[in-house]
Amino acid sequence: MEQLSHSPEETERVGAELAATLAPGAVLALFGDLGAGKTAFVRGLARGLGIDFPVSSPTFNIVNEYPGPVPLFHFDLYRLSGAEELYDLGWEEYLDRGGVVAVEWSERAPEAFPAGTLRVTLEKTGENSRRITAERLE
Numbered sequence: 183m184e185q186l187s188h189s190p191e192e193t194e195r196v197g198a199e200l201a202a203t204l205a206p207g208a209v210l211a212l213f214g215d216l217g218a219g220k221t222a223f224v225r226g227l228a229r230g231l232g233i234d235f236p237v238s239s240p241t242f243n244i245v246n247e248y249p250g251p252v253p254l255f256h257f258d259l260y261r262l263s264g265a266e267e268l269y270d271l272g273w274e275e276y277l278d279r280g281g282v283v284a285v286e287w288s289e290r291a292p293e294a295f296p297a298g299t300l301r302v303t304l305e306k307t308g309e310n311s312r313r314i315t316a317e318r319l320e
Contacts, residue, residue, distance in 0.1 A: 183200070183314075183315065183316040183317075184313065184314070184315045184316075185313075185314045185315075186307070186311065186312070186313055186314075187219070187311065187312040187313075187314060188310055188311050189310055190219060190222040190310075193219040193222040193223050193226065193304070193312055193314065194222050194223070194225050194226030194229065195226055196223065196226060196314050197222070197223040197224060197225065197226025197227040197228075197229075197230060198226040198227065198229045198230035199226075199230065200226075200227065200230065200302075200316065201226070201227045201228075201229070201230025201231045201282070202230055204231075204252075204282055204300075206252050206280045206281065206282070207277070207280055207281075207282075208282045208283070208300065209277065209282075209283045209285070209295060209296060209298070209299045209300065210227075210282070210283065210284045210285065210299070210300045210301075210302050211285055211288035211292075211295050211299050211300070211301050211302070211319070212224075212284060212285060212286045212287075212288055212302050212303075212304070213288060213289060213301065213302070213303045213304070214303060214304035214305065214306075215306060217306070218304040218305065218306055218312065219304045219312050219314075220286045220304055221237070221238070221239045221286070223302065223304060223314070224237055224254075224256050224284050224286075225237040227254065227282070227284055228248055228250070228254050228256075231250050231251065231252050231254055231282060232250050232251040232252070233248045233249070233250035233251075233253075233254055234250070235248050235249075235250075237254075237256065239258055239286070240256050240257060240258040240286075241258045241260055241261065242261075243258075244257060244258060244259075244261065244262070244271060245257045245258075245271065245276070252280075252281055252282055253279065253280075253281035253282070254281060254282050254283075254284065255276045255279070255281050255282070255283045255284070256284050256285075256286075257276075257283065257284070257285040257286065258285075258286040258287060259285060259286065259287040259288065259290035259291055260286065260287040260290070262287075262290050262291065263290070264290065264291055265291035265292075265293050265294040267291075268290075268291045268294050269294070273294055277296065288301075295319060297319065297320055298318060298319070299318070299319045300316055300317070300318055300319075301316065301317050301318070301319050302314065302315070302316045303315045303316075
């Protein structure tokens with residue numbers, strides 16, 4: 183999948199559309215520079231999963247949990263030094279809980295992601311425009 187976005191609202195729409203294709207247990211590894219729109223994308227993902235809670239970046243919490251028909255577990259690995267710290271947070275238990283797991287700054291622990299993870303890359307192409315691509319990891 184490849185989509186272009188010209189605003190945060192469009193980035194949210196892309197997230198919502200993708201959510202409609204996800205099964206419980208899906209894992210998304212999000213990649214993109216600071217300000218690329220990862221949290222906006224997750225806001226849309228939450229809306230598409232039927233979650234009616236405000237979504238914010240979990241930078242200081244590491245993970246935010248959002249209950250809904252399919253729960254969303256939103257991680258931000260920016261402050262972690264690697265996969266060991268992620269496993270210490272109960273990573274495997276989150277993967278087993280049947281929700282959708284979306285992870286910002288995934289490059290901090292690439293070895294932690296299971297086969298079938300969806301890699302979503304948000305690339306700045308202008309001040310407000312983004313190229314959003316998604317591909318399955320083997």
